[in-house]
Amino acid sequence: MSLLEVRNLHAGYGDAEVLFGIDLTVERGEVVAIVGSNGAGKTTLLRTLSGIVTPTAGQVLFINRDVTGLQPHLLVEEGIVMVPEGRRLFPRLSVRRNLEIAAYSKRARPKLAESLRDVHELFPILKERSDQLAGTLSGGQQQMVALARGL
Ligand SMILES: Nc1ncnc2c1ncn2[C@@H]1O[C@H](COP(=O)(O)OP(=O)(O)O)[C@@H](O)[C@H]1O
Ligand SMILES: [Mg+2]
Known part of the structure; x- marks a missing residue:
């Protein structure tokens, strides 16, 4: 299939x-x-x-x-998500808040803690930068947040 x-x-x-x-x-x-x-x-x-x-x-x-x-x-x-061109993060919210908002859907909400662990394993810098405003990350780091949000 x-x-x-x-x-x-x-x-x-x-x-x-x-x-x-x-x-x-x-x-x-x-x-x-x-x-x-x-x-x-x-x-x-x-x-x-x-x-x-x-x-x-x-x-x-x-x-x-x-x-x-x-x-x-x-x-x-x-289970279909788009990681948009140009990232479209909430620049004035922290990295953590951007990822929490990503888990707003019914499907994702109960798995927030587990999903955060998974994306932090994939992109360790996002764990270190949890409290940083997303708009002040480098371009590549913002791309990581956009991918992590999708996941
Ligand atoms: N919102 C829109 N309204 C009208 N035409 C659009 C809109 N968005 C894209 N188009 C047109 O659709 C065609 C395909 O665009 P797009 O899918 O953005 O191409 P690509 O991503 O491959 O560069 C283009 O001719 C573009 O002008
Ligand atoms: Mg295009």
């Missing part, structure tokens, strides 16, 4: 169609890169998979569940 299966996905903005029938499979443990020129539709594809843009046709299956067209907050509960 594939982790993510995208079939004939169409999406766009109003009358402007951007995605014309995307087919894509991601297996568990696999990393897939989408490569394309500026304006090709990479961000639109990720926005559609995270529910920010609603598909006009096609199907998205996540661990064999049909999640096509679900709203972003419901996709997060399914």
Whole structure:
């Protein structure tokens, strides 16, 4: 069973169609890169998979569940998160608060302590910098917070 299966996905903005029938499979443990020129539709594809843009046709299956067209907050509960371009942290909140907010969802809330331990193991600097305002971290460290938030 594939982790993510995208079939004939169409999406766009109003009358402007951007995605014309995307087919894509991601297996568990696999990393897939989408490569394309500026304006090709990479961000639109990720926005559609995270529910920010609603598909006009096609199907998205996540661990064999049909999640096509679900709203972003419901996709997060399914386990699909986007780590956005440009990070979008809360710069005036601490690293710890940024990560706690990430665990707001029903799915993540009961596992906050365990998840914090896991991401601190992955990015030890984030544990050291727990009380630092996220906006005062280096760019790379902020990227770690963005990834940790997703996890
Ligand atoms: N909010 C929007 N409204 C209308 N058109 C958009 C919007 N966002 C992106 N587009 C258009 O959709 C196309 C694909 O953009 P995008 O997915 O951002 O490309 P990429 O990430 O591959 O550079 C571009 O032609 C872009 O101008
Ligand atoms: Mg883009």
